[in-house]
Amino acid sequence: MLDRTRNAAEVFDTATGVHVRSVNFNAGAPSGLTPDLADVSPDGRHLFVSLRGPNPLSGDPHASTGSTPGLAVISVTEQGTNGVLQRVVPIHNLDADGVERADTHGIRVRLT
Numbered sequence: 001m002l003d004r005t006r007n008a009a010e011v012f013d014t015a016t017g018v019h020v021r022s023v024n025f026n027a028g029a030p031s032g033l034t035p036d037l038a039d040v041s042p043d044g045r046h047l048f049v050s051l052r053g054p055n056p057l058s059g060d061p062h063a064s065t066g067s068t069p070g071l072a073v074i075s076v077t078e079q080g081t082n083g084v085l086q087r088v089v090p091i092h093n094l095d096a097d098g099v100e101r102a103d104t105h106g107i108r109v110r111l112t
Contacts, residue, residue, distance in 0.1 A: 002035040002049065004063050009035070009047075009074075011081050023083045025072070030088060034066030039109040040076075047074040047083065050104040057103045069093075069102035 001010045003022075011020040025033050034052040041048070052059075053069030070090040074083045093102035 002038060004034045004036065004052070004066075007031075007033050007035065009083060020081050023074075025085050030068045032065075032067035033072060033088065034064060035072060036064070036105060037107050039107050041109060042111060044080070045076055046086075047076060048072070048107055048109060049074060050107040051088070052105065053103040054100050055103065056105075057101075058105060069100065069104050071104065071107070 001012065003010055007025045009023040009025070011023060012018065013020055025035060036050045036052050038047050038049040040046070049072040051068055051070050051072055052064050052066035054065060054067065056064040068088060068090050069092070070088060072085060073087045073089070075086050076083050091102045091104060092100060095101050
């Protein structure tokens with residue numbers, strides 16, 4: 001489960017509901033990433049996470065305002081109980097006044 005306000009993923013054992021650990025996205029990354037929605041790679045080795053922008057197009061601004069709109073790539077480790085942020089891929093959509101309007105608010109891994 002992704003926690004926007006803490007910039008973290010909360011890992012739970014789905015069989016028992018027990019909280020396993022928190023994976024902090026703040027370490028070694030831009031602050032305020034604000035993870036939103038995620039999808040897993042077909043092999044289960046990566047999570048792709050949408051990151052909200054500084055001007056959210058929807059949602060409660062206090063919990064959905066992020067610093068870097070775009071995509072985060074997370075390597076899944078320890079049989080799915082941990083992960084490491086590998087890369088942040090920013091996107092931009094500047095309006096006529098130079099205000100960032102990009103707000104990635106969804107994601108889906110597409111199989112070809």
